[in-house]
Amino acid sequence: MRHQLPSARSTRLLAAGLAAGLLLAGCSAAASPGGSSGSAGSKGGGSTTLSYLTFETPSLTTSFWDTSIADGEKAVPGLSIKKLIAPSTDRDAYAKQLQASGQFPDLLQSITPSTFVQAGLLKPYDQSWVNANFLLPMGNAYKGKVYIPPTNSQIIPMVFYNKTLFGKAGLSQPPKTWADFMADCAALKKAGITPIELGGGDPFSASMPLTGILSADVLGKDPNWLQERYAGKVKFTDANVETAVAKYRTMAKNGYFEDGALGVKYADSITNFTSGKAAMYMMGSWFLGSVPKDHADDFGAFMTPTDDGSLVVPFAVGGSMAISAKTPAPDKATAFAEAWSLDPANYKALIEGDGAFPMLKGKTLADYNVTVSQVFKDSYAYVTDQNTKVSSIGWASNDDAMPSGLNDAYYAASQALFSSDDVAGQMAKLDSAWNAATR
Amino acid sequence: MTGRVRRQRGESALGAIAVLALALYALFIVTPVLMSAWKSLTDENPLLAHARFVGVSNYTDMLHDDALKSSLTFTLVTALAVTAVANAAGIGFALLLNKTSLSYRVMRTVAFLPQVLSGVIVGFVWRYILAQDGVLNHLLLSTGLIGRPVTWLGSPHLAMFSVGLVAAWVLTGFTTVVHLAALQSVPVELYQAATVDGAGRWARFRRITLPMVAPGTTISVTISLITTLKLYDIIAALTSGGPANSTQSTALYIINLAFTDDRFGYASAVAMLLLVVSAAIALTVTGLLRRREVDL
Helix, strand or coil, rough: CCCCCHHHHHHHHHHHHHHHHHHHHHHHHHCCCCCCCECCCCCCCHCCCEEEECCCCCCCCHHHHHHHHHHHHCCCCCEEEEECCCCCCCCHHHHHHHHHHCCCCCCCCCHHHHHCCCCCCCCCHHHHHHHHEEEECCCCEEEEECCCCCCCCEEECCEEEEEEEEEEEECCCCEEHHHHHHHHHHHHHHHHCCCEECCCCCCHCCCHHHHHHHHCCCCCCCCCCCHHHHHCCCCCCCCCHHHHHHHHHHHHHHHCCCHHHCCCHHHHHHHHHCCCEEEEEEECCHHHHHHHHHHHHEEEEECCCCCCCCEEEEEECCEEEEEEECCCCCHHHHHHEEEEECCHHHHHHHHHHCCCEECCCCCCHHHHCCCCCCCHHHHHHHHHHCCCCCCCECCCCCCCCCCCCCHHHHHHHHHHHCCCHHHHHHHHHHEEEHHHCCC | HHHHHHHHHHHHHHHHHHHHHHHHHHHHHHHHHHHHHHHHEEECCHHHHHCCCCCCHHHHCCCCCHHHHHHHHHHHHHHHHHHHHHHHHHHHHHHHHHCCHHHHHHHHHHHHHHCCHHHHHHHHHHHHHHCCHHHHHHHHCCCCCCCCCCCCCHHHHHHHHHHHHHHHHHHHHHHHHHHHHHHHHCCHHHHHHHHHCCCCCCHHHHHHHHHHHHHHHHHHHEEEEEHHHEEEEEEECCCCEEEECCCCHHHHHHHHHHHHCCCHHHHHHHHHHHHHHHHHHHHHHHHHHHHHHCCC
């Protein structure tokens, strides 16, 4: 009989074989931690393929990444780049997931180096190359080494304002002191204008006012505050911090933010502000890329005011890509990263679309062949001028970077304080989260 | 071939399938649980190659973790509320749809649709509905029922309510189908006899329908509870746990601990806690409902 049922013995063997196969498949799928996904010599002719983690935004589109990668590949013969796209703008979280599954990319765009350096996952750049090319060579250095070329910087947050709406409320110029700022908010509200737009539905966006106030009031007076927090010399529950945070609570309590602000998504907050639904918007300088070109002159910007009117610029030097310490082709990875980081075409896209402030040595805005608004030029002046620059709390990627996970706790506190008077309680939670994260 | 030999071969084949099923269960369920249990005794960090054995310190840390306590509270309250609402609605819909015509069969399929949709899609769709300028607010504003948009996802209490509402909507598809299947096995003669005896609608429902669908209710309630206790995808897409972590379920907290805070070891300990809590609740509820089946 040709088509008879398999014997019990062969069925058992088949079952055992299947189970063994599945077990082996399961085992082989779990790559070792720290593995790199790149493959040297994976193509014919000695070419190398390296993986590159990117992220997309309305400004940094698929087309931007593809073009910039193609240009970088041309600069490094024999190199092929496999683009990976983070599923959200949180590159750090995705890079960690890739690392946990043994697929840590060879190149990683705009991640926070401190988290990964502690695990020995990143390779530092040659300091002489960094010194030769960038205005602030140590701007985002971590423990004395540069892991991401300091190609550009941001001010986080700036206070953008609508000049027309200010005029309608009888305000002729932006506020200088905190008292002026509060008086202007009151005047705008009285005139029936929403004083401040807040995209509180996205946690990072909800934290912008608090970041502005803390950077101005706390780091403005003590630029080493974050380092001292690491050393345990200061705390969030200190009186000066709570006083600063109480200012944010006052703003929320007085109704200076948009109605239902915690339900407004970040993308909608941009539309609301640019379409004239609110007079001010506290956001990172990348908002400059969203200023409507047809009425850009309606918009101006100033720094979060301090009590005495002194100027404090919450500053963060970002940059391009980090290089995996475990990449199979470090020379080619470095050559690609350096070529990408100096490519003027990339700067043009980053400046015009993402409002990035370029940090290349010996260049002016004109050298990048960009078309930017007056508010961009005025804002860039805060970067190039001599003034008090402090780390933007939660955004610095240097030694002032907050420990892993703290940003989420910080964002949650910002949202909680929108409707809770318990400033001390929220700050105690932050201290507790900091202690857990640094234990 | 004799019948006895055929029977023996059939039993052997079944045995082999059982072995395969057990192997798969061991590979994909038991092994990860055991690995998680082991990791919960370490300080594993996803970025580091090596982890240290830390004993039960992850478990003692949980005693002082306020974020864990609030996520557990949210999860338990949501699970109970969603289970109650989804099952009550499921019985209601099942009674309405317990007809044999084509239109009712189509409606049954429609009722089950939410259950087959991916949680992420459900979350995104409802985010558009419940947004500040979403469909629901437009509808309520245009009918004059509200004067200003409601922040369904923007205030802690309303966001918790919204998450519960969406989870209940999804589960109602499942509970409807389970109760419908149970209802269709109730002999019509019972109702006819009760009607002859003068029993009204409520009496028939209380004395016939509820006892007869009780086994289905036990399954439906237990699975609803377990599903809601591990709720993650809908919340991740709908609120990301916000605002101010008010809708952070324990499952979402575990993911955040592991991949944002780099605390795999601690996340594993919390996962073990969730496993134990879920198992305890499921066993208790199943036991209570089975006892109730007998009482009814």
